[in-house]
Amino acid sequence: MSEQQIKVAVLGGGSFGTALASIAADNGARVRQWMRDAALVEQINREHRNGRYLPNYAMNPAVEASTEMAQVLEDAELVLIAIPSKAFRSVVQTAKPWLKPEHILVSTTKGIEQDSFLLMSQVLEQETGFTHIGVIAGPNLASEIADKQLTATVIASYDALTRTRVQQALGCGYFRVYASNDRHGVELAGALKNIYAIAAGMAAALGMGENTRSMLMTRALAEMSRFAVVQGANPMTFLGLAGVGDLIVTCSSNLSRNYRVGYALGKGDSLEQAVESLGQVAEGVNTVRLVCAKAREAGVYMPLAEGLYKVLFEGVPARDMAGYLMLGEQSSDVEFILPREAVQQAHRESGEWRE
Numbered sequence: 001m002s003e004q005q006i007k008v009a010v011l012g013g014g015s016f017g018t019a020l021a022s023i024a025a026d027n028g029a030r031v032r033q034w035m036r037d038a039a040l041v042e043q044i045n046r047e048h049r050n051g052r053y054l055p056n057y058a059m060n061p062a063v064e065a066s067t068e069m070a071q072v073l074e075d076a077e078l079v080l081i082a083i084p085s086k087a088f089r090s091v092v093q094t095a096k097p098w099l100k101p102e103h104i105l106v107s108t109t110k111g112i113e114q115d116s117f118l119l120m121s122q123v124l125e126q127e128t129g130f131t132h133i134g135v136i137a138g139p140n141l142a143s144e145i146a147d148k149q150l151t152a153t154v155i156a157s158y159d160a161l162t163r164t165r166v167q168q169a170l171g172c173g174y175f176r177v178y179a180s181n182d183r184h185g186v187e188l189a190g191a192l193k194n195i196y197a198i199a200a201g202m203a204a205a206l207g208m209g210e211n212t213r214s215m216l217m218t219r220a221l222a223e224m225s226r227f228a229v230v231q232g233a234n235p236m237t238f239l240g241l242a243g244v245g246d247l248i249v250t251c252s253s254n255l256s257r258n259y260r261v262g263y264a265l266g267k268g269d270s271l272e273q274a275v276e277s278l279g280q281v282a283e284g285v286n287t288v289r290l291v292c293a294k295a296r297e298a299g300v301y302m303p304l305a306e307g308l309y310k311v312l313f314e315g316v317p318a319r320d321m322a323g324y325l326m327l328g329e330q331s332s333d334v335e336f337i338l339p340r341e342a343v344q345q346a347h348r349e350s351g352e353w354r355e
């Protein structure tokens, strides 16, 4: 163990928290992982395996699990928070008595808070008022990371120290960490792509082909960046790992929980059945509800998200919705080159515009 050994605390005993804890330990960090389940703590410390969330993968034996927040946060420098958005604030509040301004706080959560529409870095800011705050997002299926498949992610922060320390703590032979200063864009990208992963799973279950998936993913990217720009993010961020990168993996892989929920729905399960049989969190189900409400309020055109909302919550059959979407407005490919309004105007002038 070197003098420079970074001390990492991971809050969350799920699949991503466990995968990240192991990376940091593989990298030589001292790692403590907090979770509320004492039996899981016992198992991780004895067998170096998380039998509930990543049963088929060995963890680095140096990871010390604990249910004691004080012990996990004691003299930690970097705190990674891998807790679903619904419980994120309450876990941060539990940790708060032991958090200090010099801590580097990083959310790995790809979701939006229900009542406030805040992203998790904003919850961290609100709860602590600290400056070393960042987010991790990118094409990061936890089980592939646990299997040491070559993977890349993004650390996004307005604070250079946060970016650098996360790159140092997690960057290794199988995990590359790229930096961004568009924290809002990276975090939004991570949350938004879950919506389209559900739609892609549904399309696959309905037997739709590769052209369809490609159209869905590309138009999803247009829709995500349109929404993000209105929210103050940089559209270029969506060309990176957290945008197009994560969209590719979650819209293509059965390892994605959001994709699996969509697939189950496409095979005829109810939303309740699909979520229950998953047994883990699929953030996209809640995100689509929140984003559609926000998009309506802000006047952002999001036909795919709206279509998914109608399928999930208003009982419209998925195949019918796909049909309606195909007959919607024929618009611009890349709106940052040819604005949507210019295409609409041309249609109006030709007398063929349908409102």
Ligand SMILES: NC(=O)c1ccc[n+]([C@@H]2O[C@H](COP(=O)([O-])OP(=O)(O)OC[C@H]3O[C@@H](n4cnc5c(N)ncnc54)[C@H](O)[C@@H]3O)[C@@H](O)[C@H]2O)c1
Residues within 6 Å of the ligand: 012, 013, 014, 015, 016, 017, 018, 035, 036, 053, 082, 083, 084, 085, 087, 090, 091, 108, 109, 110, 111, 140, 141, 142, 143, 280, 281, 283
């Ligand atoms: N799994 C992945 O591949 C992956 C990859 C990147 C990002 N993420 C994001 O990371 C976040 C966490 O994902 P995960 O895969 O680790 O989730 P998970 O469902 O595997 O585990 C969540 C963990 O949070 C704990 N938790 C839930 N509510 C809690 C509460 N009230 N108090 C204390 N602990 C609580 C659970 O017990 C569990 O340990 C999600 O927002 C997800 O979008 C996941």
Ligand SMILES: O=P(O)(O)OC[C@H](O)CO
Residues within 6 Å of the ligand: 110, 138, 139, 140, 141, 142, 194, 197, 246, 249, 250, 255, 256, 257, 258, 259, 281, 282, 283
């Ligand atoms: O399993 P999901 O659908 O939450 O996706 C996991 C990660 O976000 C993939 O990057």
